[in-house]
Amino acid sequence: NAGVTQTPKFQVLKTGQSMTLQCAQDMNHEYMSWYRQDPGMGLRLIHYSVGAGITDQGEVPNGYNVSRSTTEDFPLRLLSAAPSQTSVYFCASSPAQGSRDTEAFFGQGTRLTVV
Amino acid sequence: LAKTTQPISMDSYEGQEVNITCSHNNIATNDYITWYQQFPSQGPRFIIQGYKTKVTNEVASLFIPADRKSSTLSLPRVSLSDTAVYYCLVGGRNTGFQKLVFGTGTRLLVSP
Numbered sequence A: 001n002a003g004v005t006q007t008p009k010f011q012v013l014k015t016g017q018s019m020t021l022q023c024a025q026d027m028n029h030e031y032m033s034w035y036r037q038d039p040g041m042g043l044r045l046i047h048y049s050v051g052a053g054i055t056d057q058g059e060v061p062n063g064y065n066v067s068r069s070t071t072e073d074f075p076l077r078l079l080s081a082a083p084s085q086t087s088v089y090f091c092a093s094s095p096a097q098g099s100r101d102t103e104a105f106f107g108q109g110t111r112l113t114v115v
Numbered sequence B: 001l002a003k004t005t006q007p008i009s010m011d012s013y014e015g016q017e018v019n020i021t022c023s024h025n026n027i028a029t030n031d032y033i034t035w036y037q038q039f040p041s042q043g044p045r046f047i048i049q050g051y052k053t054k055v056t057n058e059v060a061s062l063f064i065p066a067d068r069k070s071s072t073l074s075l076p077r078v079s080l081s082d083t084a085v086y087y088c089l090v091g092g093r094n095t096g097f098q099k100l101v102f103g104t105g106t107r108l109l110v111s112p
Helices: none
Strands: A004-007 A010-013 A019-025 A031-037 A043-051 A054-057 A064-066 A076-078 A087-094 A110-114 B009-013 B018-023 B032-038 B045-050 B053-056 B061-064 B070-075 B084-091 B106-111
Touching: A004 A087, A010 A019, A019 A031, A019 A087, A043 A064, B009 B018, B018 B084, B018 B106, B032 B061, B045 B053, B045 B061, B045 B070, B070 B084
Parallel strands: A010 A110, B009 B106
Antiparallel strands: A004 A019, A019 A076, A031 A043, A031 A087, A043 A054, A064 A076, A087 A110, B018 B070, B032 B045, B032 B084, B053 B061, B061 B070, B084 B106
């Protein structure tokens, strides 16, 4: 049972480039989320999804797109990378409300540097 | 979502008990209180969750007074490996675990 898997672990982009951060979970969780964490800061929510085909914006959505075509996958797309998007990105999954499980599971993170 | 306030940092020594208090004055009736632990270069990890009174698991205890406006995470006999950032969150079951709100957390440093 792998849990939440993020790829790549490290990435360097040039300003203006686009890329997709991958996130996959094998726990059949309905909910998935993307966070970014800047140095010395807490996690800030970028986008989230409550199920396949349903996504919504979080606290800091600008410059990012998401889609949820399957329960397992929730990719995060950077449309045109900027230095301000240099951060560590975490994907998380959790069961739907009402489930007996109560915790969110996080991936190991993707460290992104935009130069 | 209810905002939380917790100390920025705490220091302790191996073998001591550590208590980290979190203030959440605007907690809603349906909100739960959840604590996560984060080691450097890793994603947060669930520690414990509670609604009221006391909850204990193999890692920690969570004390919640009757008014639920604060909570205290208790780590018994800490070791060097407990050095991490600890986040207190309020919400979850009512607001959905898909949009947890993290503050800056409490940075715990355990020394020999």
